[in-house]
Amino acid sequence: MISVSDALDTLLDLVSPTAAETVPLRAAAGRVLAEPVSAKRDQPPFAASAMDGYALKSAEVEKDAMFKVIGESAAGHGFTGRVGAGQAVRIFTGAPIPEGADFVVIQEDISRSGNLITIADHPGTSTNIRPKGGDFQIGTTIDAPRVLGSADIALLAAMNIAQVPVRKQPTVALISTGDELVLPGDTPGPDQIIASNTFGLDALLTAAGARVRILPIARDTESDLRTAFELAQDADLIVTIGGASVGDHDLVAGVTETLGMSRAFYKVAMRPGKPLMAGTLGQSAMVGLPGNPVSAMVCGHIFILPMLRAMLGLGTDTPALLTAPLAHPVSENGPRQHYMRGRYDGQTVHVFDDQDSARLTLLAEANVLVVRPPKDGARAIGERVNYLPI
Numbered sequence: 246m247i248s249v250s251d252a253l254d255t256l257l258d259l260v261s262p263t264a265a266e267t268v269p270l271r272a273a274a275g276r277v278l279a280e281p282v283s284a285k286r287d288q289p290p291f292a293a294s295a296m297d298g299y300a301l302k303s304a305e306v307e308k309d310a311m312f313k314v315i316g317e318s319a320a321g322h323g324f325t326g327r328v329g330a331g332q333a334v335r336i337f338t339g340a341p342i343p344e345g346a347d348f349v350v351i352q353e354d355i356s357r358s359g360n361l362i363t364i365a366d367h368p369g370t371s372t373n374i375r376p377k378g379g380d381f382q383i384g385t386t387i388d389a390p391r392v393l394g395s396a397d398i399a400l401l402a403a404m405n406i407a408q409v410p411v412r413k414q415p416t417v418a419l420i421s422t423g424d425e426l427v428l429p430g431d432t433p434g435p436d437q438i439i440a441s442n443t444f445g446l447d448a449l450l451t452a453a454g455a456r457v458r459i460l461p462i463a464r465d466t467e468s469d470l471r472t473a474f475e476l477a478q479d480a481d482l483i484v485t486i487g488g489a490s491v492g493d494h495d496l497v498a499g500v501t502e503t504l505g506m507s508r509a510f511y512k513v514a515m516r517p518g519k520p521l522m523a524g525t526l527g528q529s530a531m532v533g534l535p536g537n538p539v540s541a542m543v544c545g546h547i548f549i550l551p552m553l554r555a556m557l558g559l560g561t562d563t564p565a566l567l568t569a570p571l572a573h574p575v576s577e578n579g580p581r582q583h584y585m586r587g588r589y590d591g592q593t594v595h596v597f598d599d600q601d602s603a604r605l606t607l608l609a610e611a612n613v614l615v616v617r618p619p620k621d622g623a624r625a626i627g628e629r630v631n632y633l634p635i
C-alpha cells in the first residue's frame with residue numbers, strides 16, 4: 246500500500262499536457278490558454294472622452310468662462326478640426342478628443358444657449374479623458390497558462406484576438422462495471438441499482454475542462470470489460486469504476502493485465518478509496534477507481550482532478566488545503582489518510598458521524614473533505630483541521 250502523496254506523484258507522472266489547438270474566440274471560454282497572447286492594438290486607440298460634455302482647453306477652465314461650440318465628436322465619428330482658444334466641441338463618451346483640447350467639462354456643469362456655453366459649476370480637476378493605450382497597448386500580454394473566464398474573453402476580444410491558442414480538452418473515458426448497474430431512467434431489476442458514479446464524475450470532470458465519454462456499462466465478464474477498453478482506447482485517460490478489489494467478480498486487474506497494462510500501483514493508504522489501481526494502457530493513462538459511490542467521487546477530487554489539471558497544462562501543484570476549527574471533538578484516525586465528509590459553515594467545521602462510503606446523501610450534504618493524516622491523534626473542539634472544499 247502506498248501513501249496518497251506517492252500515489253498522486255505516480256498518477257501525475259502518467260499524464261502530460263495535451264497539445265495546443267486554435268479555436269474561435271467564443272469557443273475559448275473556460276478553456277486553458279496554451280501560450281501567451283499579445284494585444285494587436287492600443288485601447289483606447291486614441292485619447293477618448295470618459296463622459297458626455299464639452300472638450301476644450303484645460304488652461305481656460307474656470308467657473309463662468311464662456312466658449313463657442315464649433316462642432317461635435319461622437320463615438321465612431323470624431324471631430325476633424327482643431328479646438329482653438331475660446332472654443333469647445335460637443336463630445337460624447339468614447340469619442341476621440343479633438344486636437345487642441347485636453348479637458349472635458351461634463352454636461353451637468355455647463356449651461357448652453359445656442360452655440361454658446363458657460364461653465365456654470367466648478368468642473369473639478371479630473372480631465373475626464375482616457376489616455377490612448379490607457380487600458381492596454383500593442384504588445385500587452387496575457388500570460389499562459391490561464392483558465393479563460395468571461396473577463397478574459399472580453400479582453401481578448403478588445404485586443405482583436407479572434408483565434409485563441411488553447412490546450413486540447415483531455416478526453417476521459419468513464420467505464421462503470423457491474424451486473425447490478427443500469428442507467429438512470431432505466432427500470433432496474435430487483436437486484437439492481439442505478440449507476441451513479443459515472444454521472445457524478447462526468448459532472449466533476451466536465452466542469453474542470455475534460456471532454457468526457459461515458460461508455461456502455463461493462464457487465465462482470467472479461468469480454469464485456471475488454472470491449473469497453475477497446476472502445477476507450479483513444480482516450481487520454483481511461484477511468485474504470487468498480488471491480489477493482491479482490492472479489493470473485495472483480496475483473497479489472499486481471500483484464501488490464503492481459504491487455505498489457507503496466508501497473509503503477511494497486512492500493513493506496515486512504516479512506517475511502519483503498520483499492521485504487523493505475524498504470525498505462527496503450528497510449529492512455531488508466532485509473533481504476535473503487536465502486537462505492539463516495540469512494541469514487543472522493544478519488545475523483547483527490548486524484549483525477551489533479552491529473553486533469555496536469556493534462557490541461559495547469560501544473561502539478563495540488564490545491565492548498567484550508568484550515569478551520571472543529572465544531573466538536575473527533576476521535577483518533579486509523580493508519581490510512583481519511584477524507585471525512587463534513588460541512589464548513591464559515592466559522593467551524595462539522596465532521597459527519599456517518600462516514601459510510603456508500604452514502605451519497607451525505608456527500609451531497611458535505612461541502613468539505615476534512616483531511617486526517619494517518620494516525621492523526623484525537624482532536625478537541627476548536628482545534629484546527631485541514632480541509633479541501635468540494
Ligand code: AMP
Nearest residue numbers: 421440441442443486487488489536537
Ligand atoms: P465493486 O468495487 O465493483 O465491488 O463495487 C463496490 C460497490 O460500489 C458495490 O456496492 C457496487 O454496486 C457499487 N458500484 C460500483 N459501481 C458503481 C456505479 N457506477 N454507480 C454506483 N454504484 C456502483
Ligand code: MG
Nearest residue numbers: 422423487488
Ligand atoms: Mg462490481
